[in-house]
Amino acid sequence: MSAGYLSVPAGAVHQQELSTDTAIRVNDLSVLVGQKALVDNVSLTFPHKRITAIVGPTGSGKTTVLRAINRMHDHTPGFSVKGDVTIGDIDVYSPDANLRVLRRRVGMLFQRANPFPQSIQDNILIAPKAHGMVPKNGSRDLCESLLQEVGLWNAVKDRLGGSPFMLSGGQQQLLCLARMLALQPDVALLDEPTSALDPGTTEHIESLLKGLREKVTILIVTHNLAQALRISDEVVFLMAGKLVEHATANKFFHDAADERSREYVSGRIG
Amino acid sequence: MSTASELTTGDRILRAVSAVAGFLPGGIVGFFAVVMILTAIPAIAFSGLNFFTGTTFTLGNLYAVTTITHNGVTAPHGAAYGALTFIVGTFATSIFALVLAIPVSVGGVLMLTEWVPRRLQNTLAVFLELLAGIPSVVFGLWGIVVFGPIMAQHVYPALTSIGNVIPWFKGPVGAGEGLLTASLVLGIMVIPIIASTTRELLRGVPVLAKEGAIALGMTRYETTRVVTLPYIRTGILAASLLGWGRALGETIAVLIVSGNALNVLPHNIYSPTSTIASTIAALLDAALTDFTGSAVHALAYLGLLLLVISLLTNFAGRLVIKRVSTGALPVGRGI
Ligand SMILES: Nc1ncnc2c1ncn2[C@@H]1O[C@H](COP(=O)(O)OP(=O)(O)OP(=O)(O)O)[C@@H](O)[C@H]1O
Ligand SMILES: [Mg+2]
Numbered sequence: 001m002s003a004g005y006l007s008v009p010a011g012a013v014h015q016q017e018l019s020t021d022t023a024i025r026v027n028d029l030s031v032l033v034g035q036k037a038l039v040d041n042v043s044l045t046f047p048h049k050r051i052t053a054i055v056g057p058t059g060s061g062k063t064t065v066l067r068a069i070n071r072m073h074d075h076t077p078g079f080s081v082k083g084d085v086t087i088g089d090i091d092v093y094s095p096d097a098n099l100r101v102l103r104r105r106v107g108m109l110f111q112r113a114n115p116f117p118q119s120i121q122d123n124i125l126i127a128p129k130a131h132g133m134v135p136k137n138g139s140r141d142l143c144e145s146l147l148q149e150v151g152l153w154n155a156v157k158d159r160l161g162g163s164p165f166m167l168s169g170g171q172q173q174l175l176c177l178a179r180m181l182a183l184q185p186d187v188a189l190l191d192e193p194t195s196a197l198d199p200g201t202t203e204h205i206e207s208l209l210k211g212l213r214e215k216v217t218i219l220i221v222t223h224n225l226a227q228a229l230r231i232s233d234e235v236v237f238l239m240a241g242k243l244v245e246h247a248t249a250n251k252f253f254h255d256a257a258d259e260r261s262r263e264y265v266s267g268r269i270g
Numbered sequence: 271m272s273t274a275s276e277l278t279t280g281d282r283i284l285r286a287v288s289a290v291a292g293f294l295p296g297g298i299v300g301f302f303a304v305v306m307i308l309t310a311i312p313a314i315a316f317s318g319l320n321f322f323t324g325t326t327f328t329l330g331n332l333y334a335v336t337t338i339t340h341n342g343v344t345a346p347h348g349a350a351y352g353a354l355t356f357i358v359g360t361f362a363t364s365i366f367a368l369v370l371a372i373p374v375s376v377g378g379v380l381m382l383t384e385w386v387p388r389r390l391q392n393t394l395a396v397f398l399e400l401l402a403g404i405p406s407v408v409f410g411l412w413g414i415v416v417f418g419p420i421m422a423q424h425v426y427p428a429l430t431s432i433g434n435v436i437p438w439f440k441g442p443v444g445a446g447e448g449l450l451t452a453s454l455v456l457g458i459m460v461i462p463i464i465a466s467t468t469r470e471l472l473r474g475v476p477v478l479a480k481e482g483a484i485a486l487g488m489t490r491y492e493t494t495r496v497v498t499l500p501y502i503r504t505g506i507l508a509a510s511l512l513g514w515g516r517a518l519g520e521t522i523a524v525l526i527v528s529g530n531a532l533n534v535l536p537h538n539i540y541s542p543t544s545t546i547a548s549t550i551a552a553l554l555d556a557a558l559t560d561f562t563g564s565a566v567h568a569l570a571y572l573g574l575l576l577l578v579i580s581l582l583t584n585f586a587g588r589l590v591i592k593r594v595s596t597g598a599l600p601v602g603r604g605i
Contacts, residue, residue: 075484077388103487114482117500126496127486176482183486 016248018234019047023187023217024069028083031064031073031241038064040241041083046234051209051218053232053249055225057269061241062221063111066189069219070106071099087187104131107185109193111221113172115164115179120156123164123175128182146178151204170196177205181212188212190220194227206231225265229253237261299581306577309570316343316564317351321571324352326533327549329556329565337562345564353572355535359449359543360579362536363524364517366453367460372510374457375465380498383472384490395469402462410526413455418446418527426450426540438539447529449536449543455527456520460513467509471502504591511587518580521547546576 024046031039039061046052054062064073071092073079085092090102116123124143128134134142143160147153152174156167164175173196180188190209194202209218209231222228228235228249235252237245237260245252245261256262263269277285317324318341330338330349337344382391426443433440475498483493529542530552536543544552550569557565 070485072481072485075481100487100489103485108485110478110482110485112478114476114478116479116482116496118496126492127483127488130486130488130492179482179486 016250018045018246018248019050021048022046023048023050023087024219025086026065026069026083027085029065029068029085030082031061031068032080032082033078038241039068039238042238042241042243043083044236044243044246046217046219048217049213049215050233051213051220051231052234052236053228054219054221054236054238055223055228055264056238056244057264058223059240060238062238063191064241065238066108066191066219066221069187069189070103070108071097072108074099100131104183105185106187106189107180107183108189109173109177109180109191111191111195113169113176113196115167115172115175118164119161120164120167120175121160124179124182127179131183133183142182146182147175149181149208150174150178151201151208152178170198170201173197174201174205185216187217188219190218192221192223195223202227225253237264239264303574303577306570306574310567310574312343312564313351313567313571315341316345317568317571321351321353322357323354324350325354325535326350326352327355327568328533329553329560329568332556332559332561332565343564343567344562346560346562349564349568351568351571353546353575355531355533356544356546356549356572357575358535359528359531360518360545360547360576362449363452363456363528363543363545364514366449366539367456367517368510368514370454370457371460371464371513372506375461376468376506379465379468379472380494383469384494395466398462398465398469401458402466406459406520406523407526409455409459410523413451413523413527414447417455418451420446421451421454422446422540433538440538441540442538443540444529444542447527447542448531448540449528450539452524452528452543452545453539455523456517459520459523460517463513463516464506464509467512468502468506471505471509472498474505475501508587508591511583511590514583514587515580518583519547519576521545521551524548525551546572546579550576 022045024044026042026044026046029039029042029044030037042065054065056062067073068081069085069087069092071081073081081093083093087102087106090105091097092102116126118126121139121143124146125134125139128142129139144153144157147156152171155171156162156175159166164172167175173193177190177193194205197205206227209220212218220228220232232249235245235247235249236243237247237252237256237258239260245256245258247256247261251257252261253265256265260269314321328348328350330346332346334347336347338347338349339345382394386394422443422445426446427441429439430441430443431439479497479501480493483497488496524545525548528544528548530544530548531542532544532549534541550572553565554569557569560566
């Protein structure tokens with residue numbers, strides 16, 4: 001039924017039931033471009049302090065769902081969002097939602113690295129400074145600890161004032177991860193964070209994410225099913241903008257309810 | 271590499287045409303420079319350093335029969351070719367114009383793209399192009415008939431209070447012809463150049479980079495500072511230098527609104543002034559009647575100076591742009 005790599009025992013908590021401790025509630029969410037629905041009436045809950053993998057074929061709407069959670073679609077001309085999203089006490093789509101606070105608490109890592117055209121050090125410090133979160137004289141330490149955390153410190157410690165565009169694509173992505181973590185978010189939206197990384201660095205990031213789970217609700221989009229199996233507690237499977245299945249990782253990979261999920265897991269679609 | 275025998279006739283024609291096209295711009299500039307230098311040589315000999323230090327520029331008594339001779343060059347009685355007034359006027363008006371035009375155009379375009387709906391932006395862009403197409407003589411007329419008097423009556427008097435801090439702003443403000451009016455008019459003429467380039471540059475800023483800042487809860491202002499400006503800085507510099515070139519050489523509008531000061535340096539920012547370009551235009555008619563021919567040489571010397579200044583600013587600009595743009599991509603200085 002499952003491909004060989006899937007027989008690796010899941011590193012995640014072996015829960016059989018979906019968590020009832022909800023961090024993010026998504027209700028009847030549709031994302032439209034004109035009349036076309038990129039995400040079609042999706043309702044979901046994401047568990048508190050767990051890792052949820054969002055999987056699905058290319059173009060199935062994974063990124064679109066992720067971007068709906070921190071209201072990034074506000075900034076894309078032609079996009080409209082219906083339905084609602086609640087994160088803790090924040091009603092994300094209420095007209096008086098405080099986007100600054102929302103986005104401080106909900107970090108996002110984009111599918112492609114997008115460092116600021118600023119020095120490596122400033123890439124990390126700019127956002128915390130803007131939010132008044134850097135203690136006086138603490139900027140250097142903050143920088144170092146975050147770069148250590150993502151495993152980038154040794155590569156950049158001699159050129160903190162240099163341009164991030166001199167870094168490799170994977171290193172840039174790590175820098176963006178450090179930049180995101182600098183705001184100590186409650187929720188992390190990660191769009192294929194390891195797709196540009198080598199196996200060793202990927203493993204490092206995966207263990208970092210598992211550690212972060214103590215504090216942070218993590219949503220991770222990935223095409224790497226082995227990775228989803230290794231780190232996720234729950235899996236959300238999308239196809240063509242529709243929710244197909246939401247299950248614990250264990251159930252999704254070994255005993256999915258939907259035929260399409262089983263086909264996807266076995267590599268026959270997607 | 272293809273050998274000559276493989277070339278078709280078409281290739282050969284293309285080669286010849288591109289060789290000529292490649293040589294042409296350099297050739298034209300070179301030709302201009304040589305002609306200007308040759309024509310200016312008598313004036314260079316006649317005035318020496320006085321050209322750069324003297325403030326008196328007069329063609330002399332063109333109707334008298336007496337002449338003076340200096341360094342072997344004969345000029346009408348009383349002739350003196352001190353160009354300092356024009357040099358100062360040229361730099362003062364053009365730099366002032368830039369100081370006004372850069373923030374207005376860059377700030378304005380940034381504000382528009384952030385706050386105004388796309389449809390309206392395109393309409394405004396059309397107006398910007400119209401503004402760029404207005405002949406400079408119209409700017410000059412408008413400057414002297416409408417703009418200058420209004421400014422002199424209603425705005426400049428208010429500026430005189432700055433004079434307590436910066437003495438140049440002290441009155442009297444005059445009638446609205448002079449350095450400040452000329453700079454303002456020039457500034458308005460330069461705005462379309464800088465603004466339309468800025469607009470193009472803004473389109474080139476990657477959306478993904480801006481989203482990075484937005485996703486961290488940063489405001490539009492912060493996003494602009496942290497992401498947008500570093501991306502467009504070099505381009506704005508280039509556009510400003512283009513604009514500066516335009517302001518340096520602009521003739522007719524300045525001639526009309528500058529108050530045409532011949533032999534005095536401006537004593538405040540409202541004073542009459544004149545630039546190298548406007549002076550050439552103003553005096554050419556009279557210079558042609560100079561029986562010694564020396565007035566024309568003097569104007570050629572002015573022209574040569576303008577050419578050199580333009581080339582220098584151009585080269586300096588290129589150098590700066592090269593400096594700034596090496597190092598892969600732009601890096602700013604934090605928040
Ligand atoms: N600006 C846009 N205008 C119209 N359609 C869009 C736009 N951006 C994305 N889409 C469409 O939305 C759908 C979902 O895209 P999305 O980026 O969410 O997919 P994804 O699941 O993240 O894919 P991938 O795995 O390739 O990253 C796709 O069919 C895509 O073609
Ligand atoms: Mg995607």
